[in-house]
Amino acid sequence: MSRQRPTLADVASAAKVSVSTASLAFSGAGPIAAATRQRVLDAAVELGYSGPNPLGRQLRRGRSGIVGVVVGDALKRSFRDPVSVQFLDGLVGTLGSLGLGVLLVPGPSDPSQPAVDPLVESAAMDVAVVMWGGTSDHPVQDVLQRRGIPTVVVEGRREEGVVTVGIDDRNGMAEATRHLLALGHERIAVVTLPFDASRREGIVPPERLSQIDWEITRRRLAGVTDTGLRPTAVYETPASLVEHGHAAGLELLRGDDRPTAVVCHSDLLASGVVLAARELGLRVPQDVSVAGFDGLDLPWLAPDVLTSVAQPLADKGAAVAHAVEDLLAGETPVHRELPVTLRVGTTTGPAPA
Amino acid sequence: MSRQRPTLADVASAAKVSVSTASLAFSGAGPIAAATRQRVLDAAVELGYSGPNPLGRQLRRGRSGIVGVVVGDALKRSFRDPVSVQFLDGLVGTLGSLGLGVLLVPGPSDPSQPAVDPLVESAAMDVAVVMWGGTSDHPVQDVLQRRGIPTVVVEGRREEGVVTVGIDDRNGMAEATRHLLALGHERIAVVTLPFDASRREGIVPPERLSQIDWEITRRRLAGVTDTGLRPTAVYETPASLVEHGHAAGLELLRGDDRPTAVVCHSDLLASGVVLAARELGLRVPQDVSVAGFDGLDLPWLAPDVLTSVAQPLADKGAAVAHAVEDLLAGETPVHRELPVTLRVGTTTGPAPA
DNA sequence: ATGAAAGCGCTAACAC
DNA sequence: GTGTTAGCGCTTTCAT
Numbered sequence: 001m002s003r004q005r006p007t008l009a010d011v012a013s014a015a016k017v018s019v020s021t022a023s024l025a026f027s028g029a030g031p032i033a034a035a036t037r038q039r040v041l042d043a044a045v046e047l048g049y050s051g052p053n054p055l056g057r058q059l060r061r062g063r064s065g066i067v068g069v070v071v072g073d074a075l076k077r078s079f080r081d082p083v084s085v086q087f088l089d090g091l092v093g094t095l096g097s098l099g100l101g102v103l104l105v106p107g108p109s110d111p112s113q114p115a116v117d118p119l120v121e122s123a124a125m126d127v128a129v130v131m132w133g134g135t136s137d138h139p140v141q142d143v144l145q146r147r148g149i150p151t152v153v154v155e156g157r158r159e160e161g162v163v164t165v166g167i168d169d170r171n172g173m174a175e176a177t178r179h180l181l182a183l184g185h186e187r188i189a190v191v192t193l194p195f196d197a198s199r200r201e202g203i204v205p206p207e208r209l210s211q212i213d214w215e216i217t218r219r220r221l222a223g224v225t226d227t228g229l230r231p232t233a234v235y236e237t238p239a240s241l242v243e244h245g246h247a248a249g250l251e252l253l254r255g256d257d258r259p260t261a262v263v264c265h266s267d268l269l270a271s272g273v274v275l276a277a278r279e280l281g282l283r284v285p286q287d288v289s290v291a292g293f294d295g296l297d298l299p300w301l302a303p304d305v306l307t308s309v310a311q312p313l314a315d316k317g318a319a320v321a322h323a324v325e326d327l328l329a330g331e332t333p334v335h336r337e338l339p340v341t342l343r344v345g346t347t348t349g350p351a352p353a
Numbered sequence: 354m355s356r357q358r359p360t361l362a363d364v365a366s367a368a369k370v371s372v373s374t375a376s377l378a379f380s381g382a383g384p385i386a387a388a389t390r391q392r393v394l395d396a397a398v399e400l401g402y403s404g405p406n407p408l409g410r411q412l413r414r415g416r417s418g419i420v421g422v423v424v425g426d427a428l429k430r431s432f433r434d435p436v437s438v439q440f441l442d443g444l445v446g447t448l449g450s451l452g453l454g455v456l457l458v459p460g461p462s463d464p465s466q467p468a469v470d471p472l473v474e475s476a477a478m479d480v481a482v483v484m485w486g487g488t489s490d491h492p493v494q495d496v497l498q499r500r501g502i503p504t505v506v507v508e509g510r511r512e513e514g515v516v517t518v519g520i521d522d523r524n525g526m527a528e529a530t531r532h533l534l535a536l537g538h539e540r541i542a543v544v545t546l547p548f549d550a551s552r553r554e555g556i557v558p559p560e561r562l563s564q565i566d567w568e569i570t571r572r573r574l575a576g577v578t579d580t581g582l583r584p585t586a587v588y589e590t591p592a593s594l595v596e597h598g599h600a601a602g603l604e605l606l607r608g609d610d611r612p613t614a615v616v617c618h619s620d621l622l623a624s625g626v627v628l629a630a631r632e633l634g635l636r637v638p639q640d641v642s643v644a645g646f647d648g649l650d651l652p653w654l655a656p657d658v659l660t661s662v663a664q665p666l667a668d669k670g671a672a673v674a675h676a677v678e679d680l681l682a683g684e685t686p687v688h689r690e691l692p693v694t695l696r697v698g699t700t701t702g703p704a705p706a
Numbered sequence: 707a708t709g710a711a712a713g714c715g716c717t718a719a720c721a722c
Numbered sequence: 723g724t725g726t727t728a729g730c731g732c733t734t735t736c737a738t
Contacts, residue, residue, distance in 0.1 A: 018725045031723055050500045054477035056715030059412045059730050076442035079432055089429035101472050104455045119454050124407035147403045243652040299596040300653050360731055371709040409731030412714050
């Protein structure tokens with residue numbers, strides 16, 4: 001343990017071979033005699049050498065093997081949403097099998113904070129993945145572009161020169177809405193994802209409906225109105241969390257002119273609405289139907305099973321990983337749009353008479 | 354965009370300075386005339402140079418600026434637990450302010466899978482953090498040690514030569530138990546975290562009680578018995594998830610000789626027990642009291658607020674980050690054990706008469 | 707305040 | 723099959 005950490009050169013000289021040969025012994029990429037190889041490996045063990053230093057390898061190869069994943073929000077908030085987590089799980093798994101690691105890069109948190117995490121500016125990454133890349137001001141994407149780091153945007157706006165992976169949420173949302181319409185509902189309210197970073201909360205005044213900055217919110221709301229429905233109310237939430245759905249439900253469902261159904265932009269919001277309905281003494285779905293989006297497994301909603309539009313989260317992660325792979329191979333991946341499926345649960349039923 | 358990406362040397366020659374001067378212009382670490390500095394920066398913009406290549410810098414400095422975080426389980430499962438997420442949030446935040454990035458390294462998932470993710474073997478990291486490092490076989494820690502990567506173990510066994518950060522969960526668990534005893538409960542069951550990687554589920558036969566592999570489970574169970582309590586039953590779960598708590602609740606609370614209180618090793622488990630109790634028509638806390646551990650915010654349990662032992666999750670992340678900082682500075686951080694606090698909610702009350 | 711030079715540890719041409 | 727050589731892009735003494 002006395003001196004410096006041994007290098008490949010040390011191992012090579014101990015094994016009495018050249019460094020290039022020693023390199024081959026570890027990488028296996030090239031012809032080498034089994035005996036030589038073994039000699040190198042033995043020398044390595046002898047010296048306590050545990051394999052090539054990744055830093056040297058990375059510089060030489062010009063690749064870090066790292067994919068920076070910019071989460072669309074403060075980590076804590078982002079990861080409270082199973083949607084992010086399950087997506088990330090699919091992404092990390094697939095990237096892992098490609099030999100790539102995931103560097104967590106915090107996204108913009110408070111509007112007050114510096115807009116771009118220092119890691120975006122200076123961390124080593126071969127490719128970046130931007131989750132929830134749907135805002136119109138993209139300081140993060142600008143920095144990445146300046147650095148020349150190829151980027152995959154998830155759920156963002158489809159733009160020239162930007163690789164995107166998304167889901168068919170507009171049609172999915174429309175399908176959920178039509179499901180309610182088919183059940184005879186006429187008074188339907190909508191609980192939406194945030195319109196922008198302002199984190200506003202409450203029923204949206206009509207003029208604000210045309211000022212949606214977040215692409216995903218715009219698309220899902222468009223899906224609702226694609227059906228021809230004119231919602232009785234549109235309620236904006238500051239984040240996709242149960243408590244915000246709960247607040248929305250309390251506000252929307254009190255009073256006699258309440259809607260008979262609520263469509264929500266996410267399952268977490270929808271489950272909050274269900275809890276609020278129960279709390280108000282309303283039966284679900286006899287008095288009020290509730291539909292969500294995401295297809296999450298929500299055991300604590302039992303015995304109810306949420307009617308929801310299921311999106312293939314793990315597949316989405318894998319699709320993004322493959323886009324990353326293409327980018328690394330120098331190819332330009334095409335936009336992928338994954339299908340969604342309406343899954344009818346126990347929280348929607350015929351409109352009350 | 355024709356040729357290679359520009360390097361610092363290109364910028365230097367365009368600005369008619371030496372590379373070392375150009376380097377100073379970017380790092381700011383050294384004396385440089387403001388005018389020269391500006392000339393370099395202008396040249397950089399001109400050439401589309403976006404700052405020093407991190408790979409070159411890392412090799413030169415011998416540091417990657419990366420902390421590998423080995424999550425204690427498959428990502429998906431791990432991140433379904435707010436405990437991991439909130440800890441990670443604190444960790445990433447504090448490390449970020451130290452200029453360090455977090456590389457996500459999947460931990461052992463299935464016992465069938467290769468025990469150690471390839472990233473552990475070969476990714477660049479200056480320090481590693483092992484979450485839930487409490488198992489007796491540490492293939493991951495062995496590899497890290499062989500590579501000479503200093504490691505912080507969270508919630509693991511305190512051992513010679515291993516830096517650990519933990520919480521005082523043994524006393525916390527004892528305090529929760531004493532709270533129940535003080536309320537007059539005599540028949541108390543325990544719902545525990547996994548004993549080992551076997552993911553067994555159900556009431557534990559007595560002989561298995563001495564075969565707890567996971568340190569955290571051992572400590573928390575010891576906390577319960579430290580009070581002198583002899584639990585009516587000990588129920589082992591395969592993971593800290595609501596559905597497993599639910600299953601435990603259903604099994605423990607059916608029948609007339611049911612316990613009047615259940616102490617759980619986590620809030621997710623406890624909330625599952627509450628749901629099961631409600632489902633069985635039992636009133637909480639009139640018929641059965643339930644206590645948890647972690648101090649999570651569980652909005653969907655409303656109107657109940659879980660009685661729980663709160664642990665400072667963000668602080669734990671920060672404490673680990675500071676241990677990492679010490680390690681990087683060449684110092685040996687001391688073991689930190691953070692305090693926990695019993696917070697009485699609405700789910701515990703006097704034992705039924 | 708600036709420049710020259712060395713070298714971090716490795717891999718990949720290329721020659722033998 | 724093995725060795726020689728040349729960098730990858732940068733930071734950091736050390737001179738000037």
